[in-house]
Amino acid sequence: MRNTFSEVLYQEASRNPDIYIVVADISPAGSMSKFSMQYPERFINVGVAEQSMIGICAGLALKGCRPFAYTIATFSLYRPFEMVRDDLCYQNLPVTVVGMGAGVIYSTLGGTHHTMEDIAIAGAIPNMQIVAPCDPAECTEATRWCAQQKNGPVYLRIGKAGEPDLTRGADPWVFGKLRYLRRGADVCILTYGVITKMAMALADRLAARGKSVSVVSVHTVKPLDCEGIIAALSGHRHVIVIEEHVPQGGLAPQTKQIAWDIHAECRLDTFTLQDHFIHNYGSHDDLLAAHGLSIAKIAQRIGLD
Amino acid sequence: MKASIPARANSFDEALARERCRRYRRRILDISQQVSALHIGSAYSCTEIVDCMYHALIRNNANGSPRDTFLMSKGHGCMIQYVILEELGILSRADLDAYCTPNGRLGVHPDYGSPGIVAATGSLGHGLSMACGMALAEKGRKTGNVIYTVLSDGEVQEGSTWEAVMMASSLRCDNLVAAVDNNDFQSLGRTSETHPSFYPLLDKFRAFGWEAVEVDGHDSRAIFEAVTEREGSRPFMLVAKTTKGKGVSYMENVPIWHYRSPNKDEYSRAVEELEAAR
Numbered sequence: 076m077r078n079t080f081s082e083v084l085y086q087e088a089s090r091n092p093d094i095y096i097v098v099a100d101i102s103p104a105g106s107m108s109k110f111s112m113q114y115p116e117r118f119i120n121v122g123v124a125e126q127s128m129i130g131i132c133a134g135l136a137l138k139g140c141r142p143f144a145y146t147i148a149t150f151s152l153y154r155p156f157e158m159v160r161d162d163l164c165y166q167n168l169p170v171t172v173v174g175m176g177a178g179v180i181y182s183t184l185g186g187t188h189h190t191m192e193d194i195a196i197a198g199a200i201p202n203m204q205i206v207a208p209c210d211p212a213e214c215t216e217a218t219r220w221c222a223q224q225k226n227g228p229v230y231l232r233i234g235k236a237g238e239p240d241l242t243r244g245a246d247p248w249v250f251g252k253l254r255y256l257r258r259g260a261d262v263c264i265l266t267y268g269v270i271t272k273m274a275m276a277l278a279d280r281l282a283a284r285g286k287s288v289s290v291v292s293v294h295t296v297k298p299l300d301c302e303g304i305i306a307a308l309s310g311h312r313h314v315i316v317i318e319e320h321v322p323q324g325g326l327a328p329q330t331k332q333i334a335w336d337i338h339a340e341c342r343l344d345t346f347t348l349q350d351h352f353i354h355n356y357g358s359h360d361d362l363l364a365a366h367g368l369s370i371a372k373i374a375q376r377i378g379l380d
Numbered sequence: 381m382k383a384s385i386p387a388r389a390n391s392f393d394e395a396l397a398r399e400r401c402r403r404y405r406r407r408i409l410d411i412s413q414q415v416s417a418l419h420i421g422s423a424y425s426c427t428e429i430v431d432c433m434y435h436a437l438i439r440n441n442a443n444g445s446p447r448d449t450f451l452m453s454k455g456h457g458c459m460i461q462y463v464i465l466e467e468l469g470i471l472s473r474a475d476l477d478a479y480c481t482p483n484g485r486l487g488v489h490p491d492y493g494s495p496g497i498v499a500a501t502g503s504l505g506h507g508l509s510m511a512c513g514m515a516l517a518e519k520g521r522k523t524g525n526v527i528y529t530v531l532s533d534g535e536v537q538e539g540s541t542w543e544a545v546m547m548a549s550s551l552r553c554d555n556l557v558a559a560v561d562n563n564d565f566q567s568l569g570r571t572s573e574t575h576p577s578f579y580p581l582l583d584k585f586r587a588f589g590w591e592a593v594e595v596d597g598h599d600s601r602a603i604f605e606a607v608t609e610r611e612g613s614r615p616f617m618l619v620a621k622t623t624k625g626k627g628v629s630y631m632e633n634v635p636i637w638h639y640r641s642p643n644k645d646e647y648s649r650a651v652e653e654l655e656a657a658r
């Protein structure tokens with residue numbers, strides 16, 4: 076995803092001289108070297124200084140430019156939090172804060188590099204929009220949208236590398252709208268970001284048991300497509316939320332709230348990271364499993380095995 | 381005035397230090413073959429500094445437990461700390477064998493709660509403030525204990541580092557000894573090229589009221605002498621000129637070795653070089 080991001084940003088930057096990227100000693104690979112060679116004055120590396128990264132983006136935006144801030148998700152959102160809130164959100168500036176490798180993707184790097192609360196944190200700030208693509212193609216759409224939108228700040232939550240294509244043949248990507256990656260009549264899985272891969276595999280398992288399954292990419296986490304969620308809750312007997320985020324403040328509690336408000340009659344199961352820091356290492360899948368997020372554990376909890 | 385810091389040993393054995401550092405580099409190299417990434421260049425860069433702190437500067441209590449504290453502010457360089465803790469018997473061989481695996485308790489950054497680790501680091505720019513707080517606590521209890529910490533030069537760019545630099549001297553933390561692993565490299569290249577205004581570094585610490593000395597960060601005796609001979613009435617900063625990847629020629633000053641593990645062939649070449657240095 077990060078390579079896709081840099082390729083699309085490069086394309087957008089060649090069309091729009093107001094596009095800047097400000098990085099904090101971490102840069103996407105791939106086309107970012109083309110970007111920095113061709114537009115050195117629009118590629119700024121502040122060094123290991125994330126607060127300044129956000130402040131400089133704010134200044135650029137106050138003068139009409141369209142900056143992107145980029146580093147590992149914990150460092151792009153948590154470290155400079157108040158700069159994000161005051162400089163970007165309070166002033167409602169069209170700056171994209173890219174959080175790379177969010178969730179527990181940095182699985183051997185430990186708790187300091189895990190981004191488990193970013194949706195709650197970014198989502199709590201007025202004016203902030205959140206987009207979390209599930210595969211490289213969705214990352215292309217999302218990045219292009221971020222480069223062109225004028226609403227205000229965006230937190231763009233992306234993965235790292237090697238994400239499979241999941242959206243071939245899906246409906247077109249539209250900001251603020253749920254996107255069905257497959258459509259079924261019985262079960263609906265709501266998810267977003269890198270863990271969508273697990274949702275697709277779960278859907279295959281359910282389908283093998285004769286269930287007709289929808290999988291929905293909730294790529295725009297804020298503003299949430301409430302109408303779309305209502306339709307999903309009303310149109311399926313069983314709705315499952317899978318998200319790589321702590322239980323509070325993400326898609327799971329928001330879906331429950333909507334379900335309560337509309338007196339939804341479907342069964343609703345939510346699967347999230349745990350509300351505690353784990354001190355485990357291993358692969359990304361190992362970490363997710365340690366939090367209870369694996370096909371086997373989910374299948375067991377929904378009575379599939 | 382030579383303040384609160386009596387030298388632990390009155391003689392410093394350079395040959396022993398050199399052999400220890402060679403052994404540690406070799407052990408890190410061996411562990412690199414278990415994983416795809418481990419910040420080998422970052423650990424090699426500060427090998428002599430961390431070795432000197434553990435073996436020549438930190439004093440022990442009568443029961444053998446450390447009196448002084450070591451905090452790895454540049455958490456990503458902790459492989460050197462792990463192998464020293466292994467040799468000291470604080471971490472086990474099994475701990476290092478299970479590095480970064482679901483069965484183990486050690487990851488790429490030091491985690492509070494692991495044996496020998498006094499604070500969780502990994503996000504840069506936290507260590508100096510925590511070390512300052514620890515130094516303050518020791519002062520409050522009048523223990524005379526010293527806090528040692530190692531920062532990376534990239535980390536010194538964080539605003540929070542400078543907040544701590546100002547506070548540590550305002551609070552007169554004379555029991556705080558910090559080193560900057562000044563290797564001129566960070567993730568995206570050579571600092572002197574990307575951030576020329578970062579230099580000169582020594583004067584910046586002095587301007588904030590620190591006692592600061594520049595040394596060759598791979599000269600163990602020079603490190604030892606600079607710290608033990610400090611005047612000692614203010615926090616002390618060792619600006620250590622180092623080479624990222626020091627000890628394996630093809631890693632030296634080559635950015636990919638910030639993170640990557642050597643492949644089989646690269647491993648053998650590195651072994652040869654480290655063995656030849658015996």
Ligand SMILES: Cc1ncc(C[n+]2csc(CCOP(=O)(O)OP(=O)(O)O)c2C)c(N)n1
Nearest residue numbers: 100422502503504532533534535565566567
């Ligand atoms: C706050 C923060 N921002 C970014 C990073 C990612 N990161 C890890 S190491 C590093 C820079 C490496 O260079 P330097 O700090 O000089 O360390 P060394 O050369 O000793 O390896 C960066 C940017 C981080 N760990 N923490």
Ligand SMILES: [Mg+2]
Nearest residue numbers: 533534565566
């Ligand atoms: Mg460095």
